[in-house]
Amino acid sequence: MEDELSRAFAALADPIRRDIVARLTADDMTVTEIASDYDVSLQAVSKHLRVLEAAGLISRRRDGQQRWAHLEVDVFDLLTGWIDTYRRRAELRHQRLDEILRRST
Amino acid sequence: MEDELSRAFAALADPIRRDIVARLTADDMTVTEIASDYDVSLQAVSKHLRVLEAAGLISRRRDGQQRWAHLEVDVFDLLTGWIDTYRRRAELRHQRLDEILRRST
């Protein structure tokens, strides 16, 4: 788990972190706001946010006492980019297979 | 890590497993074939394949002594489905924000 792709996939493997990401699509939120939604400690949520930040999925801005989390959608492109590359490759292979089968009959 | 989505994200968080998936887009492969590509034991690769299977990313077929791994692309849709849902939601929010800003000037 070194590269950005691994960090992004790993970050989204946790249900709480996925849910945080989902909520951040509606609005930027503070740590306390986010933590109130879950049955874990504030510190645990703080850790989750650090993981999301390290994965590039969120950015953070300090405003007085509060730290606002903001969703960064660019990493989504990284993920779908990887997935689509190999999905396309798999589909191409099937198309070629189908063609061979069609020609051989 | 209980649901399919978590298992799929977690499965792809590992570079070796991502590489296995990538290679399986070209052709079905046996455990030994796959293992020859990496600097880990056959047993380690066997474990990786079990993880990929549990995530629904591959299926396996026994043929004599060999077990062939076959890529199952449907899980890709599950992942891109999740990602696109929230990307779209984030983009909608920004559009609304832009509109409000435009109207208020």
Next chain:
DNA sequence: TTCGTACTCAACCGCAAGGTTGAATAAACG
């Protein structure tokens, strides 16, 4: 039936992940 090949099972190890609690820092407020 014996032997080699392909693979899995089982036990173990080191380490990181996700959780906790308690203390520290930092800003707002009286």
Next chain:
DNA sequence: CGTTTATTCAACCTTGCGGTTGAGTACGAA
């Protein structure tokens, strides 16, 4: 200033992951 509020840091615990080695299973070939 002292106190409350927001957040992080630090130490710790337990669990799971990715790796290993060694033994077991299952099939093919001789």
